[in-house]
Amino acid sequence: MTMTIHDFLPCPTPEAWLAVAPDDLETLLVDHAHCERKAAATAMRLMHDYAGLTDLQEKMSRLAREELRHFEQVLKIIRQRGMRYRRMAPSRYASGLREQVRKEEPGKLVDLLVCGAFIEARSCERFEALIPRLDEQVGGFYARLLKSEARHFRDYLKLAEAANEGPVDDRVALFAEREAELITSPDTQFRFHSGVPA
Template identity: 60%
Template sequence: MRYNRAPIGFTLLTMNDKTGTMAQALQEIHDFLPCVTPQRWIDNALANQDLMLIDHAHCEKKAASTALSLMYRYVNNFDLLNKMSRLAREELRHFEQVLAIITKRGVEYCHLTPARYAACLRAAVRIDDPGRLVDVMVVGAIIEARSCERFAALVPFLDEELADFYSSLLKSEARHYRDYLALAEKANGGPVAARVEEFTAIEKQLILEPDNEFRFHSGPVG
């Protein structure tokens, strides 16, 4: 079964966005990312919602773990420590919320093999600092931006409970994207457009090329 893709503006009609703040944030993310999520991935997600929720829970847990790891590595970077501390708390709260939905729906939470997405992006990260920190922050910004874009793309097609939940995540995901990008620019001492261009070129391939198994950050399957 195929579902017609709603434009991002239609998604905004499902949210209380009287000030237009969310519309602006989503447009910024749309401009930052190299492509939109393919329709075929949307179809995959809607046909595999239990799997999507399980992998989403894993993604939230991994995001919190990444933030904590960065806090341990960069102990003298107070801006990073504050931003990552808040991010880790929010991601773990999101994990709890997804887990509650999974439990309510009678879905068995289980281990999943990860998508190739994050590993392929991180493979291009430089080894030594400050380049390493810049690249890790750019990768974090891309992952958060893509998560936000996919939540927004899915909202019009989901049941009310899940649509409301995914809508509620957009604001924090957009802020996480901005926090990572700001930390990248600070570590670089200026704009990071060249690194963003390099990593988004990799990301575009990962999003558009077919994958063997469906995951929240996979390419289309089938």
């Protein structure tokens, strides 16, 4: 049986975050665009740093192309709505997860890939939860993204298991604990991956 994002993630997005998201759509979309761009950059960085791993090269190349295409699509919606794409301080989410990454190889690669799996899975979980709360254009876009991006977290997990030469349950459990904390604790900043609005 294929693992779903709900099987993988430690908790659902809190209702308090979902309640405010539609009221700050510009921040949501601009930060979402940044997330897509950063996801492509992460994939490219992994390709650069681990050039000898053929399976990683293939999966990350495809993922980078898809993430850049999604970035273009979000940017188009932003422009159509007269919003301004701009630099934005990142949320604490990705950096909070990466604090758990080990410094030495092969643990570093394993942890980077597990971290990527959580970021991709949480993105998909939020797409799904937001679909009925947003207008037809953005909700429909998120429905399409959900279908194409749900594969990404599984790709990251498979690559992590390959790098570890076996299961990564202990690392998943470690990152899951931190992920749940970041998602459910009060957060003064609203972003696509932020915690409970403070």
